[in-house]
Amino acid sequence: MGVTKTELYKDEQNKLASRLKVLGHPARIAILQYIINQKACICNDLVEELGLAQATISQHLKELKAIGIIQGSIEGKSVCYCIEEQIWKQFQTEFNAFFNQDVKIKQCC
Amino acid sequence: MGVTKTELYKDEQNKLASRLKVLGHPARIAILQYIINQKACICNDLVEELGLAQATISQHLKELKAIGIIQGSIEGKSVCYCIEEQIWKQFQTEFNAFFNQDVKIKQCC
């Protein structure tokens, strides 16, 4: 075992969960917050800022890119990373729909 | 390796990430949605609804309980699970602060 049984769930549930999973790591939260604060940055800035190895930062950036939330554009010998605004807004909508839904509690609890 | 270096991040980042991590599994999303729809349910309902083994559901419920988002109260030979409203609202506030922050994009990207 060790494999999530994605076939048991609705596409929407798998999609939401896989996005939340990517965000569920402090390095990736820190990376996003740094990019948001600085507007944009390069990989090496994050290596210095966070204190993880360059290979590790690069891997986290790859995962963030994979869900589309950030974008990297080549600028000479470095890569400029920034938030992908369209996708960020999509995520906002999706997360708001989930987290801001009205929860009604039964008396028993 | 294989250990997240939590000492590198701010408490807030670790807290947010660990909560998102728990939500980053489709079974746990499905469980939350089912509880929200039904107002409350027992473990066995979820076993039938989701098609995972009882031990597996019980483990997922344990993780959701660990972050406080659900609560279980004994009712005879079963346990009634429901959303913990106070914590849910806390999470709403925390997630909204993160996801609904204003993101400004640099021209380069």
Place this chain on the structure above:
DNA sequence: ATTTAATATCGTAATATTGCGATATAAATT
């Protein structure tokens, strides 16, 4: 008292994730 029902926990196998050194690639600098 015995059986049934619901849940939790233990142990374990399969797989995934995290982190990093080493190396590859590619652009800028000397």
Place this chain on the structure above:
DNA sequence: AATTTATATCGCAATATTACGATATTAAAT
């Protein structure tokens, strides 16, 4: 052309997660 700089990828070790069968526990039903 050689060096420097920035990043990506590979391969690996350590650890974490997922899932489940088996078993334990506890309350209700017979």
